[in-house]
Amino acid sequence: MFLLRKSFYLIFVFSFLIITVAKSSTVRVINRVNNSTDEIKTLDNLRGVYVSAKDVSRVLSARTPYINTDRFKMVVYIGNNRIKISGNSSYILVDERVYQMPAYAIWDGDDIFVQAEALFNLIKETTMPGIGYDARRMVLDIDIKEFNITGIEINEKANGTILRIKTRSSFPEGNISSFFHENGWFYITIANALVDTTEIRRSDIRGVVRSIAADQLEQTAQIALQIKTKVDSHELYQAKDPSEIVVSLRTPMDNSVERIKEVKDRWKLDTIVLDAGHGGKDPGTMGPRGTKEKDIALDIAKRIGLLLEKNTKLKVIYTREEDTFIPLWKRTKIANESNGKMFLSIHLNGNPNKSAYGFETYLLRPGKTEDAIEVASRENEAIKYENRTDNRYKDLSGENLIMATMAQSIFMRESEELAAMVQEEMAKKIKSKNRGVKQAGFHVLIGASMPNVLIEAGYLTNRNEEKNLxxxxxxQAIANCIYKAIVKFRYSREQYLAEN
Incomplete structure (x- = not known):
């Protein structure tokens, strides 16, 4: 009995010590810009040192972080970058680019604690190159430095590809070297340079370049480009106005022309998929006078299709042409199997606040506002009408939505342009509130291998807007606006292909 009590006492003391140590230490901050010192709270456990995201924000940024205690999320603003951190998740987003930490972040009240070394390395790599973290001494050193390699522009020509590496000033000729590796990558190494790796990775990929990466190796910057076809030769020189390093990658003329034609044909906008939301046993939103979203959405979709068929040579595919129920997953399947080049899902909005009105267009991304998340949740409720024997739909939150949006990121820029054009055209003719382009997680957009948007053309729950609809x-006015946006987007895309 004595041994049992003694063992219990030792376990209690040991547990108390762990809890006591958990918040006993701090990371010391040395700011060489203003010769000041500071401290960042830590949460120590068996897996290493975790730092307070709120304190990191306070030390590195002038802006107050956005904190959503209900969803265990925080957005830290450093410079022009947004760092999104989620409690109980190992993923961090820097300007929508996903990074995985070695351990889960820990939510603690109204703060999030993140593994210190991994977080500071990520911030150094993506947003603030002038910081350095000494994990052994637990010291964060701040010395503001400026990137002198700020981006890269890739242009495709008939006989090859031109890379324009944007710089703030010229480098000594001996500092720049380049070579092709047998692994299929082309490397450009620049000594005494600081590269903005985030901007480099954002670059539009075209020509012979399949993918692009950038790394900072102490005082040396390296840009790596994966090449997808044979390059006959390459040249490199520096230009002063504007300041840039220009690299020419020459390819065989015949192969390039043939490949460019193949790419243009593949991206030619010749098939539009129109998806009328809801249908059949799923009525969607209901107005005060009994107006059903499924009926209005189908009518608008058909009016858009009629305009396209009458005035263009575009092929129009409808996910439904009658009052029938189509599962959400099957709608993008129809779009992909018909080789669609643009996917527009037409819906009408609803809100418990009967005074809400206006039109908005959505992209598939993690929802930024509670309103956007609520709209997505309501539209996703169509799943309950499906006879499901398998779990075809994952919860559209956190990591699942991140993975879904990563899979469609290749079309995100085009989708953003299309959404902006829809809002712009509707704002010209529709006498209602322009609620802008928003983002949220809609099941109906997942898997669409093409530019895709979801349009909420008005609020059926608003009596005046229901009357108008x-x-x-x-x-017809709504259909005209969406039709004009489609034509405008098609023209801009074909101009882009013609010029490049």
């Missing part, structure tokens, strides 16, 4: 002339 019951008017055929008003619905």
């Amino acid at each position: 019951r008017n055929s002339k008003y619905r």
Whole structure:
């Protein structure tokens, strides 16, 4: 009995010591810019030192972080970058680019604690190159430095590809070297340079370049480009106005012309997929006078299709042409199997606040506002009408949504342009509130291998807007606007292909 009590006492003391140590230490901050010192709270456990995201924000940024205690999320603003951290997740987003930490972040009240060394290395790599963290001494050193390699522009020509590496000033000729490796990568190494790796990775990929990466190796910057076809030769020189390093990658003329034609044909916008939301046993939102979202959405979709078929040579595919129920997953399947080049899902909005009104267009991304998340949740409720024998839909939050949006990121820029054009055209003719382009997690957009948007053309729950939407002339005006946006987007895309 004595041994049992003694063992219990030792376990209690040991546990108390762990809890006591948990918040006993701090990371010391040395700011060489203003010759000041500071401290960052830590949470120590068996897996290493974790730092307070709130304190990191306070030390490195002038802006107050955004904290959502209900969703265990925080956004830290450093310079022009947004760092999104989620409690109980190992993923961090820097300007929508996903990075995985070695351990889960820990939510603690109204703060998030992140593994210190990994977080500071990520910030150094992506947003603030002038910091250095000594994990052994637990010291963060701040010395503001400026990137002198700020981006890269890739241009495709008939006989090859031109790389324009943007710099703030010229480098000594001996500091720049380049070579092709047998692994299929082309490396450009620049001594005494500091590269903005985030901007480099954001670059548009075209020509012979399959992918691009950038690394900072102490005082040396390295840009690596994966090449997808044979390069006959390359040349490198520096230009002063604007300041840039220009690299020419020459490819065989015949192969390039043939490949460019193949790419243009593949990206030619010749098939539009129109998806009328809900249908059949799923009525969607209901207005005060009994107006059903499924009926208005189908009517607008058909009006858009008629305009396209009458005035263009575009092929129009409807996910439904009658009052039938189509599962959400099957809608993008129809779009992909018909080789669609643009996917527009037409919906009408609803809100418990009956005074809400206006039109908005959505992209598939993690929701930024509670309103956007609520709209996505309501539209995703169509799943309950499906006869499901398998778990085809994952919870559209956290890591699942990150993975879904990563899979479609290749079309994100085009989707953003299309959404902006829809809002712009509707704002010209529709006498209602322009609620802008938003983002949220819609199941109906997942898997669409093409530019895709979801349009909420108005609020059926608003009596005045319901009255307007019951008017055929008003619905025709909406259809005209969306039609003009499609034509405008098609023209801009074909101009882009013609010039590049």
